[in-house]
Amino acid sequence: xxxxxxxRLRGTGIGFGLPAILLLLAFFVVPVALLLARSxxxxxxxxxxxxxxxxxxxxxxxxxxxxxxxxxxxxxxxxIAFPVAWALVIMPKGWSAVVFAVILLSMWTNLLxxxxxxxxxxxxxxxxxxxxxxxxxxxxxxxLTNNLVGVTIGMVYIMLPFMILPLxxxxxxxxxxxxxxxxxxxxxxxxxxxxxxLPLATPGIASGALMVFVMSLGYFVTPSLLGGASNxxxxxxxxxxxxxxxxxxMGGAAAFVLLVVTLALYAVQLRFFDRGEAx
Amino acid sequence: xxxxxDKLGAWKWALAGICALMTLFLLLPILFIVALSFGSSRWLxxxxxxxxxxxxxxxxxxxxxLGAALTSAKIGLIVTVxxxxxxxxxxxxxxxxxxxxxxxxxxxxxTPMILPVIIVAVALYAAxxxxxxxxxxxxxxxxxxVVALPFSIVTISGALETFDPAIEDAAILCGAxxxxxxxxxxxPGISHGLFSAAIFSFLISWxxxxxxxxxxxxxxxxxxVKVWTTLRQDLTPVIAAASTLLVALTVxxxxxxALIRKGxxx
Numbered sequence: 001x002x003x004x005x006x007x008r009l010r011g012t013g014i015g016f017g018l019p020a021i022l023l024l025l026a027f028f029v030v031p032v033a034l035l036l037a038r039s040x041x042x043x044x045x046x047x048x049x050x051x052x053x054x055x056x057x058x059x060x061x062x063x064x065x066x067x068x069x070x071x072x073x074x075x076x077x078x079x080i081a082f083p084v085a086w087a088l089v090i091m092p093k094g095w096s097a098v099v100f101a102v103i104l105l106s107m108w109t110n111l112l113x114x115x116x117x118x119x120x121x122x123x124x125x126x127x128x129x130x131x132x133x134x135x136x137x138x139x140x141x142x143x144l145t146n147n148l149v150g151v152t153i154g155m156v157y158i159m160l161p162f163m164i165l166p167l168x169x170x171x172x173x174x175x176x177x178x179x180x181x182x183x184x185x186x187x188x189x190x191x192x193x194x195x196x197x198l199p200l201a202t203p204g205i206a207s208g209a210l211m212v213f214v215m216s217l218g219y220f221v222t223p224s225l226l227g228g229a230s231n232x233x234x235x236x237x238x239x240x241x242x243x244x245x246x247x248x249x250m251g252g253a254a255a256f257v258l259l260v261v262t263l264a265l266y267a268v269q270l271r272f273f274d275r276g277e278a279x
Numbered sequence: 280x281x282x283x284x285d286k287l288g289a290w291k292w293a294l295a296g297i298c299a300l301m302t303l304f305l306l307l308p309i310l311f312i313v314a315l316s317f318g319s320s321r322w323l324x325x326x327x328x329x330x331x332x333x334x335x336x337x338x339x340x341x342x343x344x345l346g347a348a349l350t351s352a353k354i355g356l357i358v359t360v361x362x363x364x365x366x367x368x369x370x371x372x373x374x375x376x377x378x379x380x381x382x383x384x385x386x387x388x389x390t391p392m393i394l395p396v397i398i399v400a401v402a403l404y405a406a407x408x409x410x411x412x413x414x415x416x417x418x419x420x421x422x423x424x425v426v427a428l429p430f431s432i433v434t435i436s437g438a439l440e441t442f443d444p445a446i447e448d449a450a451i452l453c454g455a456x457x458x459x460x461x462x463x464x465x466x467p468g469i470s471h472g473l474f475s476a477a478i479f480s481f482l483i484s485w486x487x488x489x490x491x492x493x494x495x496x497x498x499x500x501x502x503x504v505k506v507w508t509t510l511r512q513d514l515t516p517v518i519a520a521a522s523t524l525l526v527a528l529t530v531x532x533x534x535x536x537a538l539i540r541k542g543x544x545x
Contacts (some may be wrong), residue, residue, distance in 0.1 A: 013376065013377070013378060014372055014376060014378045015372070016368040016369065016371045016376070017368065017369045017371075017372035017373065017376070017384060017388075018368075018370035019364075019365050019368055019369075020365045020366070020368065020388060020428060020432070021384075021387070023365065023421075023424065023428070024388070024390075024391065024425065027403060027421050027422075027424075028390070028391055028399065028402075028408070028425050029412050030406070031399075031402035031403050031405060031406040032394075032398060032399065032402040034349060034402065034405065034406065035401060035402040035405055038405070040362075047465045052358060059383070072379075080297070080301055083293075083373065084297060084298050084300070084301045086294060087294040087295060087298040088298065089282070090283065090284040090287075090294075091284055091295070091298070092284065098302075099298060099302050099324055101303050102306050103305060104303050104533065105305075105306075105309065105438065105533070106305040106306070106309065106530050108482065108486075108533055109309055109526050109529060110486045110506075110522060110525040110529065111486065111488055111504065111509060111525065112488055112503050112506045112510070112520030112522070112525075113309075113312055113523075113525055113526055114308055114309070115507075116312065116506070116510060116514070116518055116519070116522055117308035117309070117311050117522075118308060119510070119514060119518075120311070120323050120514055121308065121311065121340070125322070125324075126323075127311075127325050131465050136294045157304070157305070157308065159496070160301065160304075160305065161305075165506075171282075174282065176282035179281045179282050179283075184407075189281065189287075189290060189436035192281050193281060195280075197281050197282075212544065214393075215395075217395070218394075218395025218397055218398070219395075220395075220396070220397045220489050221489060223509075225510065225511075231327070235395060235397040237537070238376070238397055238398070238401055239397060239400075239401065239493075241405065242401050242405070243404075243493070247307070248405065250496050251401060255397075255398045255401060255402070256397055258397075258398060258411070259395075259398055260395065262393070262394060266393055
């Protein structure tokens with residue numbers, strides 16, 4: 001409800017947005033565009049960087065590592081996050097508040113600090129190996145860092161909150177009466193879970209999974225600290241090409257591949273899963 | 280049935296158990312770092328043989344750690360001010376704007392949030408090499424601002440959307456100029472959003488690692504960069520002490536943010 005002349009007085013123009021627009025144009029859009037342009041102009045004009053990127057077995061391994069880790073991390077995260085989000089939605093308020101506070105705390109704890117903790121916990125003489133050895137499960141320390149196992153553990157740890165929060169949002173919106181109806185119609189708990197709760201939660205699971213997958217693809221810090229030199233992932237490849245090898249063409253090409261995959265997956269998410277939120 | 284905790288029967292305990300394990304999984308590494316930072320063993324043995332403050336002494340005695348912390352704080356404060364100021368203006372345009380294409384503009388403002396930071400970092404690194412901004416305070420501030428601004432815009436435009444424009448109208452009807460109404464009525468009305476945006480912006484800058492690694496020079500680095508370079512040589516407990524300080528500030532600011540949110544809903 002607006003009082004006619006004032007609406008016009010109060011309305012602001014695009015001018016207010018100009019400082020932010022200019023900042024992002026100058027220090028986000030143009031630099032990213034220039035980086036991508038370098039992928040087809042350096043060392044000379046042409047597609048040779050992409051041909052090298054897609055044709056060599058070294059880079060194929062980087063792509064495999066990236067997508068494999070992102071996939072495994074996403075799967076594990078969904079398996080853990082679903083029951084946790086479910087519990088959080090129906091638990092007594094006091095308990096869920098405590099768990100929720102821990103989730104937020106972990107989300108906002110410095111990424112390096114968390115990765116450092118896992119480097120120490122997972123090393124050969126670390127707590128995890130010593131605990132496993134003292135229980136007699138293993139008699140020699142497991143190699144848990146400098147490989148994809150370490151990366152996966154560290155990444156699951158970091159991604160869990162990003163999966164739990166969207167899942168909670170979906171589960172909260174489900175009307176408990178629907179499940180009561182299922183019970184009245186004679187469904188067992190398993191049947192109700194498989195045929196009612198899971199299908200209703202699927203859009204949330206899918207969009208959470210997509211988000212975690214995309215974030216994992218572009219992660220830099222955790223893979224490079226826990227993965228070691230021989231298990232490189234895409235983000236580290238970009239950094240290495242640019243910083244150590246000063247190969248801007250190849251760095252730009254790898255960045256372009258990451259950018260296209262990221263935007264494509266976000267487009268999928270917007271198209272299929274986010275209709276309710278977008279409104 | 281499945282959404283009623285008391286009627287879950289045995290499932291209730293399974294769910295609660297998974298939830299408890301996950302909470303421990305999330306909490307333990309953080310408590311572990313804090314414990315290590317007070318542990319006397321150089322070799323990061325847990326539980327430590329004794330307790331000590333020597334890693335903190337080492338941290339505070341080293342001008343490079345102290346300098347990095349001060350640089351982080353300085354950059355964080357400048358980024359906070361700029362991010363809130365630009366975020367406020369941009370939110371006014373987005374929420375109260377009367378021009379076409381506001382949805383597109385909003386999407387544009389939020390893109391730095393969805394692109395992997397490594398792409399932004401490498402692109403800015405290239406641009407700054409040409410402009411001579413790598414390793415400078417200005418370079419750090421711009422880089423951190425690019426990633427903090429979207430969060431600021433989301434927070435402030437959220438607050439502005441829930442603030443009833445009729446109150447601003449009323450002020451104008453009572454004789455205030457549009458500017459007076461904005462400054463003396465709307466601005467105080469959305470102050471909780473501005474404070475939240477400030478806290479988020481500071482935290483994003485304070486914790487930013489990837490951009491900072493590319494912006495840093497041997498003479499100018501932030502605390503996370505110092506942690507990063509030290510980590511790559513050695514897992515010394517001094518890093519645990521530095522990490523504990525990073526965590527402590529984060530917890531304080533999170534509590535502040537929660538209090539602001541609580542004050543708003545009252």
